[in-house]
Amino acid sequence: MFREHIRLHPSIPYTENGDHRTTIEIHKFVTAEMYNYCRGHNLAQAWAYLWNQWYSPEQWKLWSLASKPFIPHINTTMIVESLWMNLKHKDLAMYHRPRLDLVTYVVINSLLPRIKLTLQNLRETRRVGRGLALKAWQKALKAKWEDCSRSDEERLCALELEVRKKAKTGEKGREEKLASIEEAKTRKPGKYHTDINSWVCSCRDYLICRFLTCKHLIREANTALKGLPLDKR
Known part of the structure; x- marks a missing residue:
C-alpha cells in the first residue's frame, strides 16, 4: 500500500478511462486509505505515528511524488546517501574520527577521481568508439x-x-x-488506460515497478515500434 502511495501522481491515470486525480485529491485518498486500514486493524498507535511523521500535509510533501510538478527519475536522496556510504566505508574505513584536513585530502585525491570517471562514462566521453557495458x-x-x-x-x-x-x-x-x-x-485481463507518449498506465504494477513501467506499456511500445529500434523504424 505504501509503495503505491509514494508513486501516485496527477500525471498517472487511475481508471481505464484515463481519469486523473489532483494533488489534493491524492493526498486525501492515500490518507483515508491508510487511516481506514489502521482503524480496521486496531492500530491506533501506528496511525498516530504515520500521521505525524508521514501523512500530515507538511510531511507528505517531503516524500510523495504527487507533491511534485513532474515525476522525478531518482527517488529521495539515495544518490547522496550512496556517495557518503562509499566515502565512509571505502575511503575512510581505516580512520576513526579523521581530521578535517585528512577528509579533504581523501575527497580530492581518492573520491573526486572516481566521480570524474563516472561522469565521463555517463557522458560517453571515456574510451570513445568502444561499446559501453550495460550497467x-x-x-x-x-x-x-x-x-x-x-x-x-x-x-x-x-x-x-x-x-x-x-x-x-x-x-x-x-x-x-x-x-x-x-x-x-x-x-480475466483487466482494462487500463495506457499512454506510451506520456509513459503512464493506470495498472497497479506500473506504480510498484522501480522503472515505472508495465507489460501494457511495453507491449504497446513494441507494437508501435514493430520490434525495431527507434533509429531503424
Whole structure:
C-alpha cells in the first residue's frame, strides 16, 4: 500500500478511462486509505505515528511524488546517501574520527577521481568508439522489458517451471505459489488506460515497478515500434 502511495501522481491515470486525480485529491485518498486500514486493524498507535511523521500535509510533501510538478527519475536522496556510504566505508574505513584536513585530502585525491570517471562514462566521453557495458540497472530494465514482451501464457508457464524446479515437493510455500499461478491463468485481463507518449498506465504494477513501467506499456511500445529500434523504424 505504501509503495503505491509514494508513486501516485496527477500525471498517472487511475481508471481505464484515463481519469486523473489532483494533488489534493491524492493526498486525501492515500490518507483515508491508510487511516481506514489502521482503524480496521486496531492500530491506533501506528496511525498516530504515520500521521505525524508521514501523512500530515507538511510531511507528505517531503516524500510523495504527487507533491511534485513532474515525476522525478531518482527517488529521495539515495544518490547522496550512496556517495557518503562509499566515502565512509571505502575511503575512510581505516580512520576513526579523521581530521578535517585528512577528509579533504581523501575527497580530492581518492573520491573526486572516481566521480570524474563516472561522469565521463555517463557522458560517453571515456574510451570513445568502444561499446559501453550495460550497467546493473540497465541489465535489470532489459530483463524486465524482455519478460514483459512475452505473452501472459508464456510468462506463467516459465514461472511455473521455475517454481517446480527450485522448490521441492512439500516445501513451504510451493503449493501456494502454484495455486497463485493457476489462479492467474484463469483470471480475466483487466482494462487500463495506457499512454506510451506520456509513459503512464493506470495498472497497479506500473506504480510498484522501480522503472515505472508495465507489460501494457511495453507491449504497446513494441507494437508501435514493430520490434525495431527507434533509429531503424
